[in-house]
Amino acid sequence: MKVTVLTGGVGGAKLVLGLMHSAKVSSLTAVVNTGDDFRHLGLAISPDIDTLLYTLSGKADPAQGWGRESKTWSFMAALKSLGGPGWFNLGDGDLGLHVWRSARLAEGATLSQVTAQAARLWGIAPVILPMSDDPVATWLDTEAGPLAFQHYFVEQQCRPAVRAVRFEGAAKARPAPGVIEAILAADAVLIAPSNPWLSVDPLLAVPGIAAALRETRAPVVAVSPLVGGKAVKGPTSKMMAELGLEPDNAAIAAHYGPVIDAMLHDGSDAAPPGLPARAASTLMTTLADKVRVADEALTLAGTVA
Numbered sequence: 001m002k003v004t005v006l007t008g009g010v011g012g013a014k015l016v017l018g019l020m021h022s023a024k025v026s027s028l029t030a031v032v033n034t035g036d037d038f039r040h041l042g043l044a045i046s047p048d049i050d051t052l053l054y055t056l057s058g059k060a061d062p063a064q065g066w067g068r069e070s071k072t073w074s075f076m077a078a079l080k081s082l083g084g085p086g087w088f089n090l091g092d093g094d095l096g097l098h099v100w101r102s103a104r105l106a107e108g109a110t111l112s113q114v115t116a117q118a119a120r121l122w123g124i125a126p127v128i129l130p131m132s133d134d135p136v137a138t139w140l141d142t143e144a145g146p147l148a149f150q151h152y153f154v155e156q157q158c159r160p161a162v163r164a165v166r167f168e169g170a171a172k173a174r175p176a177p178g179v180i181e182a183i184l185a186a187d188a189v190l191i192a193p194s195n196p197w198l199s200v201d202p203l204l205a206v207p208g209i210a211a212a213l214r215e216t217r218a219p220v221v222a223v224s225p226l227v228g229g230k231a232v233k234g235p236t237s238k239m240m241a242e243l244g245l246e247p248d249n250a251a252i253a254a255h256y257g258p259v260i261d262a263m264l265h266d267g268s269d270a271a272p273p274g275l276p277a278r279a280a281s282t283l284m285t286t287l288a289d290k291v292r293v294a295d296e297a298l299t300l301a302g303t304v305a
């Protein structure tokens with residue numbers, strides 16, 4: 001089965017890893033959120049693409065839950081000794097990727113080209129596509145004023161209540177080469193259990209992507225990020241409450257609207273009304289869990305195809 005998955009970072013990468021190891025999948029393309037991308041200390045940082053590259057090449061740090069494993073922190077120690085910003089941690093191994101990417105982009109390569117090159121060098125078989133090679137920046141309007149994504153997520157630890165989310169540059173961004181084709185040519189399209197408002201909405205805001213999801217003959221299945229009415233990690237359920245929504249699958253299905261055809265949700269939560277759905281245990285801890293959840297989502301896709 002030819003599968004395309006739309007994903008953010010850590011939560012989404014678990015499903016993508018499961019798909020990579022699923023016997024049902026013959027080819028896999030991951031279209032990745034770049035709304036979290038930012039420049040820091042002159043470096044081009046793409047947190048969700050990095051998470052995919054690390055996770056699929058076995059370099060992710062399982063204990064920390066983000067970034068690259070076996071970290072040493074000489075760079076951060078030197079930076080802090082000079083009074084440099086300490087709020088965004090960059091391990092020495094992470095820094096290698098960021099410096100290399102920044103140099104390649106400065107030479108004129110696109111983010112797609114740089115990402116494909118990293119994936120090839122690290123032996124990753126699935127295709128990893130940024131949603132766009134054009135800059136898109138997620139901003140949050142909060143009770144503490146407007147915050148750029150990383151300032152909200154990392155510096156402020158998601159504390160300020162969110163009133164609205166917007167994606168600067170999205171209206172003018174073009175889907176990266178291959179994105180629309182991957183959605184139209186797939187046998188099944190999955191939306192990973194990434195944060196719908198922060199990780200999936202930027203993808204849907206790039207003109208052409210939501211239309212391709214509605215147009216494709218492939219069933220589009222969302223995997224819910226809720227387990228027992230709460231996000232497994234991160235601010236999804238907190239944000240839903242701040243936006244005046246119930247933290248349930250009905251609200252997530254209503255948010256996605258006509259772009260999805262079905263939802264895989266955790267057995268501890270109610271199914272969304274009026275939408276084909278399948279219940280399963282969706283907590284992905286081990287690799288076997290990830291493959292099982294991937295297979296459950298593809299089984300659901302098969303029933304709505």
Ligand code: GDP
Nearest residue numbers: 008009010011012194195199225231232236284
């Ligand atoms: P980020 O970009 O690194 O913040 O991560 P994502 O947006 O891709 O993922 C965050 C979402 O993944 C949260 O809403 C979590 O509830 C969800 N998530 C994380 N782990 C799991 C899991 O094991 N199962 C399910 N169903 N959702 C998960």
